[in-house]
Every structure is written in C-alpha cells, then in structure tokens.
Amino acid sequence: MPGSVEIIFRTFTAFILLWVFVHLLGKQTIAQRTYHLYIASITMGTIAGNLAFNIKIKFLYFILAMIIMGAVVFILNLVAVRNPRFGKWIAGEPVALIQNGQILEESMQRMGYSLDSLKQALRGKDIFHFDEVECAILEINGSLSVLKKTQYQNTTKQDLAIRSSAGTIPIEMVYDGKILYENLSKQTYDDEWLMAELKKRNLSVIDISYAVVGTKGNLSIDLFRDQINVRP
Secondary structure (H helix, E strand, O other): OHHHHHHHHHHHHHHHHHHHHHHHHOOOHOOOOOOOHHHHHHHHHHHHHHHHHOOOOOOOHHHHHHHHHHHHHHHHHHHHOOHHHHHHHHHHHOOOEEEEEEHHHHHHHHHOOOOOHHHHHHOOOOOHHHHHEEEEEEEOOOEEEEEEEEHOOOOOOOOOOOOOOOOOOEEEEEOOEEOOOHHHOOOOOOOOHHHHHHHHHOOHHHEEEEEEEEOOOOEEEEOOOOOOEEEO
C-alpha cells in the first residue's frame, strides 16, 4: 500500500475510533470532568495522532492500545459510579477554598491554587471582593462554584413576596375533545375550573378541538363545528 494511501486510511480509522470512544464513554469525556477522563483524553488523542501518521509502528498495535485504554477508562467509570469511596480516589472530589467567608489557605496550598488564580476565578463570576463570598468550592473539573453572602445575592420575587402570575406561557387544557390532565396537574388550574369556564360559554369538552390558557389567564377555545375562537 502506498504511503499516502496508508496515511489517509489510518487518519479515517483514528477519527472513527475516537468517535466510538467518546460515544461509549459519554459526553463527560469531552468535558474532561475527572482526573482519569482528562488523562484518557490526552492519551487517546496521542494514540490516534500517531495512528494517523506514524507508519513505522504496526497498525494493529495502535488498535490494541486504543481498545485497552478504552476498556480501562470504562472500568474506572463503573467503579467510580458503584463505589463512592473509590470514586473519590479515581475522579477526585471538590475542595472548599472559602468557607464562612474565610479563605482556607491550607486547602489552597494543598491544591496548588494561588490567591491570584482565586481572584481571577471570582472575577469570572462578577465578584471583585472577597467580602462578598460566603463559600467557594473548586470543582473536580477545575471550575469554581461560588455562593455569595446573603446581602450580596440577587433579589428574587420570593424575597419581595411577589406572587408569580398564573401563567407565563400558554397552557394547553383540551385537545381533540379530551382534557389534558397532565398539564392541569402541573399548573394552578384544575378540571373544576375548566368545567366552570366551559359552563359559562354553554360548551362541553366534546365540542372543543383545542383550548388553551393564555399568559393572562384567559381561556381561548377552538370549536369543532365552526372553528370560531371564543374569548372571555
């Protein structure tokens, strides 16, 4: 086989093997969320790169190496999921860098995480002062999760005791002459409310092709017989 043809064949094979590797081990492989997945991604990439152009090494050796690496990672994933104690050793575990508003210098030294790195990560969360932080945790994938102190947290409707409006998006109540009880159960409406609304219009469920509650709580109805919208 000519060298150029062999390289083309090897490149396509490397791509397919990596594609299979990612699909079998899940999307977390792409994110490299754990130690062993990070190492596996680098190793598999190196093997695939050599498979594509290093024609001095036998093709079969590369295939064998990728299969072994894939099997090792798959087994480690199973162990990490089924045994939390070993999972912490395999995948690592989150580490608190700030707790109760205090910087944990010992944890930062153990992780090799500098104060400048912490400041940079906090700025990425729109936080420019340590005084705003109640808790900061360095996650397994290297990202920083931050909980602000109460006085610096964004105000919510619950904080202001503001009740949300009855509906934020249109809700289907009836379709093809049948009540959609699943939608009713997820909202503040019930079948009694629906039947009362229909009674006001001298209608029954079997007359309705489509009924929906709008964002303001108004009921819009589409009838089978003449397709006229009836609105309150």
